[in-house]
Amino acid sequence: xxxxxxxxxxxxxxxxxxxxxxxxxxxxxxxxxxxxxxxxxxxxxxxxxxxxxxxxxxxxxxxxxxxxxxxxxxxxxxxxxxxxxxxxxxxxxxxxxxxxxxxxxxxxxxxxxxxxxxxxxxxxxxxxxx
Amino acid sequence: xxxxxxxxxxxxxxxxxxxxxxxxxxxxxxxxxxxxxxxxxxxxxxxxxxxxxxxxxxxxxxxxxxxxxxxxxxxxxxxxxxxxxxxxxxxxxxxxxxxxxxxxxxxxxxxxxxxxxxxxxxxxxxxxxxxxxxxxxxxxxxxxxxxxxxxxxxxxxxxxxxxxxxxxxxxxxxxxxxxxxxxxxxxxxxxxxxxxxxxxxxxxxxxxxxxxxxxxxxxxxxxxxxxxxxxxxxxxxxxxxxxxxxxxxxxxxxxxxxxxxxxxxxxxxxxxxxxxxxxxxxxxxxxxxxxxxxxxxxxxxxxxxxxxxxxxxxxxxxxxxxxxxxxxxxxxxxxxxxxxxxxxxxxxxxxxxxxxxxxxxxxxxxxxxxxxxxxxxxxxxxxxxxxxxxxxxxxxxxxxxxxxxxxxxxxxxxxxxxxxxxxxxxxxxxxxxxxxxxxxxxxxxxxxxxxxxxxxxxxxxxxxxxxxxxxxxxxxxxxxxxxxxxxxxxxxx
Amino acid sequence: xxxxxxxxxxxxxxxxxxxxxxxxxxxxxxxxxxxxxxxxxxxxxxxxxxxxxxxxxxxxxxxxxxxxxxxxxxxxxxxxxxxxxxxxxxxxxxxxx
Amino acid sequence: xxxxxxxxxxxxxxxxxxxxxxxxxxxxxxxxxxxxxxxxxxxxxxxxxxxxxxxxxxxxxxxxxxxxxxxxxxxxxxxxxxxxxxxxxxxxxxxxxxxxxxxxxxxxxxxxxxxxxxxxxxxxxxxxxxxxxxxxxxxxxxxxxxxxxxxxxxxxxxxxxxxxxxxxxxxxxxxxxxxxxxxxxxxxxxxxxxxxxxxxxxxxxxxxxxxxxxxxxxxxxxxxxxxxxxxxxxxxxxxxxxxxxx
Numbered sequence: 001x002x003x004x005x006x007x008x009x010x011x012x013x014x015x016x017x018x019x020x021x022x023x024x025x026x027x028x029x030x031x032x033x034x035x036x037x038x039x040x041x042x043x044x045x046x047x048x049x050x051x052x053x054x055x056x057x058x059x060x061x062x063x064x065x066x067x068x069x070x071x072x073x074x075x076x077x078x079x080x081x082x083x084x085x086x087x088x089x090x091x092x093x094x095x096x097x098x099x100x101x102x103x104x105x106x107x108x109x110x111x112x113x114x115x116x117x118x119x120x121x122x123x124x125x126x127x128x129x130x
Numbered sequence: 131x132x133x134x135x136x137x138x139x140x141x142x143x144x145x146x147x148x149x150x151x152x153x154x155x156x157x158x159x160x161x162x163x164x165x166x167x168x169x170x171x172x173x174x175x176x177x178x179x180x181x182x183x184x185x186x187x188x189x190x191x192x193x194x195x196x197x198x199x200x201x202x203x204x205x206x207x208x209x210x211x212x213x214x215x216x217x218x219x220x221x222x223x224x225x226x227x228x229x230x231x232x233x234x235x236x237x238x239x240x241x242x243x244x245x246x247x248x249x250x251x252x253x254x255x256x257x258x259x260x261x262x263x264x265x266x267x268x269x270x271x272x273x274x275x276x277x278x279x280x281x282x283x284x285x286x287x288x289x290x291x292x293x294x295x296x297x298x299x300x301x302x303x304x305x306x307x308x309x310x311x312x313x314x315x316x317x318x319x320x321x322x323x324x325x326x327x328x329x330x331x332x333x334x335x336x337x338x339x340x341x342x343x344x345x346x347x348x349x350x351x352x353x354x355x356x357x358x359x360x361x362x363x364x365x366x367x368x369x370x371x372x373x374x375x376x377x378x379x380x381x382x383x384x385x386x387x388x389x390x391x392x393x394x395x396x397x398x399x400x401x402x403x404x405x406x407x408x409x410x411x412x413x414x415x416x417x418x419x420x421x422x423x424x425x426x427x428x429x430x431x432x433x434x435x436x437x438x439x440x441x442x443x444x445x446x447x448x449x450x451x452x453x454x455x456x457x458x459x460x461x462x463x464x465x466x467x468x469x470x471x472x473x474x475x476x477x478x479x480x481x482x483x484x485x486x487x488x489x490x491x492x493x494x495x496x497x498x499x500x501x502x503x504x505x506x507x508x509x510x511x512x513x514x515x516x517x518x519x520x521x522x523x524x525x526x527x528x529x530x531x532x533x534x535x536x537x538x539x540x541x542x543x544x545x546x547x548x549x550x551x552x553x554x555x556x557x558x559x560x561x562x563x564x565x566x567x568x569x570x571x572x573x574x575x576x577x578x579x580x581x582x583x584x585x586x587x588x589x590x591x592x593x594x595x596x597x598x599x600x601x602x603x604x605x606x607x608x609x610x611x612x613x614x615x616x617x618x619x620x621x622x623x
Numbered sequence: 624x625x626x627x628x629x630x631x632x633x634x635x636x637x638x639x640x641x642x643x644x645x646x647x648x649x650x651x652x653x654x655x656x657x658x659x660x661x662x663x664x665x666x667x668x669x670x671x672x673x674x675x676x677x678x679x680x681x682x683x684x685x686x687x688x689x690x691x692x693x694x695x696x697x698x699x700x701x702x703x704x705x706x707x708x709x710x711x712x713x714x715x716x717x718x719x720x
Numbered sequence: 721x722x723x724x725x726x727x728x729x730x731x732x733x734x735x736x737x738x739x740x741x742x743x744x745x746x747x748x749x750x751x752x753x754x755x756x757x758x759x760x761x762x763x764x765x766x767x768x769x770x771x772x773x774x775x776x777x778x779x780x781x782x783x784x785x786x787x788x789x790x791x792x793x794x795x796x797x798x799x800x801x802x803x804x805x806x807x808x809x810x811x812x813x814x815x816x817x818x819x820x821x822x823x824x825x826x827x828x829x830x831x832x833x834x835x836x837x838x839x840x841x842x843x844x845x846x847x848x849x850x851x852x853x854x855x856x857x858x859x860x861x862x863x864x865x866x867x868x869x870x871x872x873x874x875x876x877x878x879x880x881x882x883x884x885x886x887x888x889x890x891x892x893x894x895x896x897x898x899x900x901x902x903x904x905x906x907x908x909x910x911x912x913x914x915x916x917x918x919x920x921x922x923x924x925x926x927x928x929x930x931x932x933x934x935x936x937x938x939x940x941x942x943x944x945x946x947x948x949x950x951x952x953x954x955x956x957x958x959x960x961x962x963x964x965x966x
Contacts, residue, residue, distance in 0.1 A: 015627075016746070016748075018631055018634040020747060024742075025735075026637070026638070026660075027304070028734075029641045029642060030641070031731055031734070032727060032731055033645045034300075034301070035727045036723065039650065039703045040293070041650050041653075041695055041699060045645070045650075045654065045657055047300050048657055049644065049660060052660055052664050052684070058311055059668055061311060061742070062673070062762075063671045063672060064748060064749070064751075065749075065750075069673065069674050070769075070778040071674070071776055072927060077928075080766045080767060081766075083766055083778075084672045085751065085762045086766065089673045089675055089676050090782035092676050093676060093679055093779070094791070094794045096679050096680060097797070098267070098303075101797050101798050101800075102274065102299075102300060102801070103688060104805055104954050105274060105296065105805060107691050107695040108957075109277075109281055109289050109292050109808060110293070110695055111961055112809065113290060114698060116290075120699045136911065140907065140908065143904055144905075146796070147896075147897055147904065150896065151893060151894065151897035154890075154893065192788070192916060194910070194916040198764075199764045199765075199786065200786060201788075201789040201790065244800075244803050245800065245804060251796075255793070267790050267794060270793075270797050271793060271796055274797060274800045274801055281808050312741055316745070318762065319760065321761075333744055335741065674862075675777070675780075679865055679866050683869045687869060687873065687951060687955070691954070691955070691958055698961060
């Protein structure tokens with residue numbers, strides 16, 4: 001664990017890229033899929049990747065170098081000033097569950113659309129236009 | 131138990147959890163219980179709103195932790211008036227649809243009722259909450275119900291409308307989360323009052339990016355141009371009571387969130403230009419698109435977007451007169467658009483067609499409904515004896531105070547466009563070539579009561595705007611007073 | 624050192640899986656790609672001292688989300704470029720014992 | 721092609737803006753501040769979670785108590801998603817007759833004996849694990865959501881292994897309604913007894929005891945049941961949608 005911590009301090013910049021950068025890249029990839037892909041399932045995949053990126057960003061923001069998980073298990077009762085920020089973690093819990101709910105709803109709509117139009121191409125769903 | 135703002139949220143939630151069980155025991159439970167709950171919410175408003183208006187804002191703490199730390203519900207005069215409006219409109223819409231929903235078969239009635247009721251709860255949550263992340267949760271509640279309701283009818287293109295809304299709604303929720311996270315990293319708080327208090331210390335660049343994220347995401351919900359393409363589809367594909375609720379419940383909440391974020395979290399001056407330009411564009415494109423519509427519900431939906439744009443313009447103008455006008459317009463739009471959707475759905479029901487052409491000479495078949503529809507149409511354009519006139523008048527005089535001449539001309543020009551298509555519909559109803567087919571579906575008594583009460587409100591508010599203008603002034607003053615909000619929330623022990 | 628290498632490898636796998644699931648034409652594999660994204664993400668959460676989130680992501684992201692995607696694919700099409708082919712005929716129905 | 725370039729441009733702008741703005745919150749920096757005299761919400765929660773609530777897992781303390789209202793909303797979102805899903809994929813009588821019968825058509829391929837026996841053994845273990853996770857939610861990582869999701873994966877295993885495995889809908893409806901109501905009622909108890917919705921009882925036990933944290937474990941158990949039933953409902957509805965025949 002000790003070498004782990006030392007490495008963390010020395011390579012903070014790298015960590016920043018590995019966490020913030022990856023999170024933003026995930027949002028980027030997800031949004032790209034949502035905006036350009038034509039297959040409905042692909043669009044929803046894009047949404048779920050985007051959600052993953054946002055969740056990672058939340059947890060990354062809450063992280064503090066060298067601090068432990070915010071759990072006061074035996075032996076850590078007085079370690080409150082050595083713990084990572086618990087608030088983003090609690091928010092991410094909410095966000096993950098809500099993301100699942102939205103994904104499930106979206107997929108049910110995809111199934112309905114496929115039954116109705118017999119196609120899963122987003123460009124062929126044009127019975128409602130300006 | 132003393133009545134407090136938390137009842138607005140808890141009563142519908144408890145009922146929603148209970149309905150599936152109750153429905154097993156008693157068949158009509160799903161249809162009746164939401165009415166009781168929404169009626170109770172009107173009672174709660176009747177108790178709380180006078181308190182707020184006379185004794186000042188109420189801040190209710192939840193889970194026993196005082197405001198910067200726990201979640202809290204805030205009832206300022208502004209949100210109190212909107213909460214009253216939303217709960218009253220939801221009740222009227224429930225009353226209107228009570229018989230109508232007998233046509234739905236089987237277990238779907240229960241789903242419909244739960245979703246429709248929870249949409250109101252979500253909207254009330256957005257209006258009342260004082261916590262940014264809590265607002266996100268309620269936005270999601272409102273969004274999920276709205277998506278499911280627009281996809282409710284399977285013989286229409288509902289699923290397509292629902293999917294469009296879902297796509298834009300997901301973008302909105304991701305952006306909202308990013309905005310909340312950015313503000314959290316800088317202010318270490320989720321409480322709106324505390325964020326507002328610590329806002330001056332935040333770096334300018336971060337502030338602007340957070341503002342953009344929040345405005346885009348709330349703009350999607352509030353039908354702001356150019357991310358509003360979900361609106362006409364959702365309005366036109368949803369069941370009629372839901373279309374009315376989109377305008378009268380969801381729209382109100384979305385505009386409130388926009389106003390709260392831009393006035394309390396940020397400076398009104400910094401967003402003024404943005405809101406004015408985007409609002410005007412929303413109005414312009416919506417109203418011009420409305421002319422080209424051949425479908426009654428789509429036309430009404432575009433008109434709704436136009437009204438939302440006008441509200442945004444008024445929020446952008448940002449002086450007290452314009453805010454007064456904006457609040458008046460929110461109320462008017464909720465009442466009038468609900469009336470138009472309600473009456474319009476009887477036309478559609480009778481014609482078995484949503485097309486405008488089918489409205490020719492319908493006044494012979496449905497004289498009273500046609501009369502109410504025309505009354506609503508005239509009111510929403512802003513003809514003098516009706517309430518719509520006053521809201522437009524105050525917004526224009528607010529613009530005049532800031533000497534925004536091009537804006538005034540623009541709004542007036544768009545009003546003429548609006549007038550064209552509404553008068554065209556009225557012309558069809560009264561002077562179109564008549565068809566002799568007798569009315570097959572007369573409005574039921576509960577629908578008549580609902581529609582008439584809305585029409586009475588329109589006329590009374592038009593003739594005596596003084597009845598509410600005092601309260602509205604107080605509310606708009608309070609929205610402008612950022613420090614009062616912060617102090618009210620943070621001083622709670 | 625070994626940890627930072629581990630973390631960077633994780634990050635690379637995460638991005639690779641995300642790109643794979645966007646690029647892959649066979650939707651079933653694309654969905655499995657998102658499953659891998661969730662899996663690596665939950666390891667990330669664990670490394671960032673968020674065990675609660677890691678467990679949630681593991682249960683919801685890996686298992687449940689993947690399976691509802693697969694159900695949807697079964698109900699629509701499996702090939703991204705063929706929008707209306709029926710996957711179901713690829714399997715022969717059999718009676719349950 | 722033009723669209724793709726435009727999209728990429730838009731995304732790059734968004735990405736750069738995000739990256740730049742998160743540079744203002746450097747990774748790994750301590751932004752919680754002094755825990756003893758809390759100025760940030762996080763410090764306040766870290767201080768009061770062991771001191772006042774005697775809850776070892778402070779994420780649980782936040783999710784269930786400090787920000788319990790969010791969680792109530794979140795459970796509602798899940799409930800509404802299950803309801804919306806059912807309303808979207810609702811099967812009318814006519815549909816069923818048209819498509820022949822109403823037996824669930826889930827798995828076309830018969831699973832092997834090994835898988836079926838394994839599933840039979842694993843299922844109770846998974847349920848037990850889920851229950852363990854949400855009962856210990858206030859002590860160890862995990863809790864209602866995690867436990868509920870684990871239980872739902874147990875049901876998922878049964879759904880995909882056994883073609884005719886069906887949950888008892890009556891029990892599901894009862895569990896779902898009653899656990900949701902119990903959450904609200906516990907909240908209302910706080911409102912009536914202490915004047916604030918969802919307020920915890922003053923007695924919170926000792927840190928790291930199984931029975932500690934006042935009402936927090938109780939609420940998390942109800943959340944666990946609710947989440948498990950909702951997720952199973954979602955899976956059940958989706959599993960029972962029949963692919964269209966050619």
